[in-house]
Amino acid sequence: MKDASILVHAGRAPLRVGGPVNMPVHRASTIVSPTLEEFDANEAGDAKFRNVCYGALGTENAFALCDAVNRLEQGAGAMVTSSGLSACTQSLLAFVGAGDHVLMPDSVYGPQRMFCETILRRFGVETTFYDPRIGADMDILIKANTRVVYTEAPGSLTFEMQDIPAIVKAAHAHGAIVIMDNTWAGPLYFKPLTVGVDICVEAATKFIAGHSDLVMGIIIARTDELYRRMRSFCVQMGEIASPDDCYMALRGLRTMKVRMQTQFAQALTLARWLQDRPEVMQVLYPPLEGDPGHELWARDFSGGGSLFSIVLPKTEKKAVAAMLNGYRMFSIGASWGGYDSLVEHCHPQRTALNRVSPVWNDDNCTLVRYAVGLEDVDDLKADLEEGFARLNAARS
Numbered sequence: 001m002k003d004a005s006i007l008v009h010a011g012r013a014p015l016r017v018g019g020p021v022n023m024p025v026h027r028a029s030t031i032v033s034p035t036l037e038e039f040d041a042n043e044a045g046d047a048k049f050r051n052v053c054y055g056a057l058g059t060e061n062a063f064a065l066c067d068a069v070n071r072l073e074q075g076a077g078a079m080v081t082s083s084g085l086s087a088c089t090q091s092l093l094a095f096v097g098a099g100d101h102v103l104m105p106d107s108v109y110g111p112q113r114m115f116c117e118t119i120l121r122r123f124g125v126e127t128t129f130y131d132p133r134i135g136a137d138m139d140i141l142i143k144a145n146t147r148v149v150y151t152e153a154p155g156s157l158t159f160e161m162q163d164i165p166a167i168v169k170a171a172h173a174h175g176a177i178v179i180m181d182n183t184w185a186g187p188l189y190f191k192p193l194t195v196g197v198d199i200c201v202e203a204a205t206k207f208i209a210g211h212s213d214l215v216m217g218i219i220i221a222r223t224d225e226l227y228r229r230m231r232s233f234c235v236q237m238g239e240i241a242s243p244d245d246c247y248m249a250l251r252g253l254r255t256m257k258v259r260m261q262t263q264f265a266q267a268l269t270l271a272r273w274l275q276d277r278p279e280v281m282q283v284l285y286p287p288l289e290g291d292p293g294h295e296l297w298a299r300d301f302s303g304g305g306s307l308f309s310i311v312l313p314k315t316e317k318k319a320v321a322a323m324l325n326g327y328r329m330f331s332i333g334a335s336w337g338g339y340d341s342l343v344e345h346c347h348p349q350r351t352a353l354n355r356v357s358p359v360w361n362d363d364n365c366t367l368v369r370y371a372v373g374l375e376d377v378d379d380l381k382a383d384l385e386e387g388f389a390r391l392n393a394a395r396s
Contacts, residue, residue: 011066
C-alpha cells in the first residue's frame, strides 16, 4: 500500500467502534475486564505491548495513531510521548547508563543538546558533539563504551545534511545503535528505519498534527526487540499522550501528504527567490541545487520539509526587528510544521560549541529561520520583499 493510502486508512477500525470514519475519543484511565482470567491475559506476555489494559499504558487513540505512523515508517512498533523533546530524551535514556558514551551531532536540536550537557552528564553519561558532515569517518569517534550515535538530518537551524547510511554502517560495526530525529522530512520524505537506523523519533507537534495546537512525540523502533525495550522504558517513565491529543494528531495525519507537498513546493520556490536577493548571503536548504548537502538529500530523500534559514551579513538586532516585526504573513514563533508561516531570529553561536565552520564560531553573520505554511506563495513573497525594504531602511 502506498503512503497516500496508508495515511487515509491506517489506524482505523470503524466497524469495531460502531461505524464512525474517525475513531471516537476514548478517554479512559481504568479498563475493566469481565473475568479475572481475561484481566490477567490482557497484561501477560506480548499482550501488554499491544492491548489497551490501563490508560497510562496507552488508549485506543494512542494505539491507532501508533499503528498509522509505524506503518508509514515501516517499523516494528511505535509509541507516543508527551512531547517531541521527550521522544528525543527517552530514546536516549532507554539505551544508556552510567559510564556510557553518546555521539551527538553539533547541529542537534538545542534542548536535546542541553539535556546531554546537564541530565546525562549528571547521570555519568559522556557526550561528544561531532561535525554532522562526518559521514563514514564517524568510525574514528566511536569508543568501546559508545552506546548511541544520534543523528538529525538536516539540522533544524543550520541545515547540515548527514550521510545516514554511512553513519549506520560505522555505528553497527562497533555495536552501537543509531537514533535519528526525522521530524524535518517526516515519514513521507525519508524512512530512516529502512536504511538501518534503529530508533526514529519525530515531533508529532510539527507536520503530523499540522495545526499548531498540540504537543506530542512519537518513537518508532526498527525491530521487535528494540520496540519492547523502548516501550517498556517509556511505560516505566510514565510517558503517554492524552487520547484527545492522539485523536487530533491522527486527524492531522490524514491530510499530511497534501499539506507537506504544498508547503515543500512553496518553500523551494521562496528559497530559490531568496538566493537572488542582494540582502542574502546564503540560503540554507538542502533541496536547493547549490546547497552543500544537496547531493546527500537528493540521494536519500524524496522531498523535504518547509523549514529553512537565510544567512545575512552581521546585522544589528534593531534592524532584524524592523524586518520581522512588520511581517503580515510570517508570525514570529519558534515552531514549524503547522499550516501557518513562522519566522525566528536564531543564534547558533550560543549552542554550537564545537562547530568546525568559522562562520558560526566568529559570530560574523545573522541567521533568520523561516517555516513556510499554506498561505498563497505570492503573498508570502510580497511579505518577504516588504521586510527587506524595512531591513534596508533600518540599516541606512
